[in-house]
Amino acid sequence: MKAVTWRGVNEIGVEDVPEPTILNDHDVIVEVGLSATCGSDLHLMGGYIPAMRGGDVLGHEFMGRVGEVGPGVTKHQVGDRVVVVSFVGCGKCWYCREGLWSLCDNGNPNPGLTDALWGQGIGGCYGKFPLGAVMNKALTLRGAQQHGHRYIPEILDRMSRDEVKTEHLATHVMALDDGPEGYRMFKEKEDGCVRAVFRPGG
Amino acid sequence: MELTATTTVRRPVAEVYAFWRLLENLPTFMEHLDEVRTTDEKTSTWTASAPFDRTVVWEALVIEDVVEERIAWRSTEQADVPNEGAVSFLPAPAGAGTEVHVHLVYDVEAGKLGKAVAKYFGEEPHQQLDDDLRRLKQVLEAGEVVRSDGAPWGKQARKEFPQHPAQPMTAEERREVLGA
Numbered sequence: 001m002k003a004v005t006w007r008g009v010n011e012i013g014v015e016d017v018p019e020p021t022i023l024n025d026h027d028v029i030v031e032v033g034l035s036a037t038c039g040s041d042l043h044l045m046g047g048y049i050p051a052m053r054g055g056d057v058l059g060h061e062f063m064g065r066v067g068e069v070g071p072g073v074t075k076h077q078v079g080d081r082v083v084v085v086s087f088v089g090c091g092k093c094w095y096c097r098e099g100l101w102s103l104c105d106n107g108n109p110n111p112g113l114t115d116a117l118w119g120q121g122i123g124g125c126y127g128k129f130p131l132g133a134v135m136n137k138a139l140t141l142r143g144a145q146q147h148g149h150r151y152i153p154e155i156l157d158r159m160s161r162d163e164v165k166t167e168h169l170a171t172h173v174m175a176l177d178d179g180p181e182g183y184r185m186f187k188e189k190e191d192g193c194v195r196a197v198f199r200p201g202g
Numbered sequence: 203m204e205l206t207a208t209t210t211v212r213r214p215v216a217e218v219y220a221f222w223r224l225l226e227n228l229p230t231f232m233e234h235l236d237e238v239r240t241t242d243e244k245t246s247t248w249t250a251s252a253p254f255d256r257t258v259v260w261e262a263l264v265i266e267d268v269v270e271e272r273i274a275w276r277s278t279e280q281a282d283v284p285n286e287g288a289v290s291f292l293p294a295p296a297g298a299g300t301e302v303h304v305h306l307v308y309d310v311e312a313g314k315l316g317k318a319v320a321k322y323f324g325e326e327p328h329q330q331l332d333d334d335l336r337r338l339k340q341v342l343e344a345g346e347v348v349r350s351d352g353a354p355w356g357k358q359a360r361k362e363f364p365q366h367p368a369q370p371m372t373a374e375e376r377r378e379v380l381g382a
Contacts, residue, residue, distance in 0.1 A: 090343060091344075
């Protein structure tokens with residue numbers, strides 16, 4: 001599978017990586033149709049996240065089609081069109097049940113360090129360090145963290161009625177092969193770039 | 203070495219108690235335990251991994267069992283590392299599930315092996331027990347110990363730095379991490 005990867009500080013590449021596989025019973029594999037750049041990618045690009053390794057795949061805001069489901073998945077089936085929020089919510093803990101998805105108690109596969117640092121484990125998320133949850137959950141600081149899952153149905157509904165325009169956000173739609181250029185333009189805000197959006201198919 | 207830890211699980215007391223009382227379930231969330239095999243209502247055989255690819259095996263006896271309230275156990279006389287533990291289950295306030303209070307005691311002064319095991323627990327045995335209870339919560343609430351490509355080790359997650367972006371594992375890495 002082709003992916004945009006982090007090669008080193010401010011060095012982005014496009015390379016072949018192994019095909020994803022189901023790890024948890026509740027996993028699904030999404031065939032990505034479109035993937036957007038996110039402001040927090042800039043922290044990853046700039047080398048501010050110490051755990052980054054060369055070859056790590058970038059991109060945690062995406063949509064597509066369900067290609068495979070784990071044995072514990074009941075809500076989705078192969079072929080469903082889905083929008084993915086970067087935070088991993090279990091859907092079962094108190095926070096998820098209250099719609100506070102980014103504060104999920106169970107979504108982080110390895111929260112030991114943050115537990116030690118802040119006295120509270122933090123939520124899990126795809127491809128970044130979820131500091132927002134710490135701010136909401138454990139400290140008195142307020143973060144800009146959105147509980148995005150909660151709003152997606154309403155946003156999709158409004159988009160289908162043409163009440164929400166998104167053209168001004170997806171300013172630069174390009175092929176995945178142009179990922180390094182797209183991330184550069186996004187970082188420099190070149191040519192009025194609000195979001196670079198990548199299409200794996202070209 | 204004496205350890206205590208607490209968590210709140212959003213499941214009814216009866217369910218959390220029943221899960222723990224079936225001691226075979228303990229290795230699903232306790233990092234150092236490989237297997238627990240019950241021999242009868244009160245006795246069981248516990249196998250734990252120890253340093254240098256060794257395993258430690260001991261017999262344990264349930265010494266207290268108050269249904270939906272408390273379970274206590276201790277190792278029998280032959281154990282290399284004498285240990286005992288107790289877990290209490292309390293209804294959490296506002297119907298928020300079950301508070302799980304765990305208390306473990308390991309007699310690590312009892313011999314060389316004890317010291318080796320203490321070392322194996324690392325510098326932060328409390329963190330390990332906290333992590334064990336977090337996985338208990340994951341198993342009971344979400345149905346499994348969660349993994350990601352960036353932290354695929356399940357209950358051995360402390361082996362590595364916390365989650366980071368990653369790429370999918372190769373077949374070889376998958377075999378190494380998951381043993382499958």
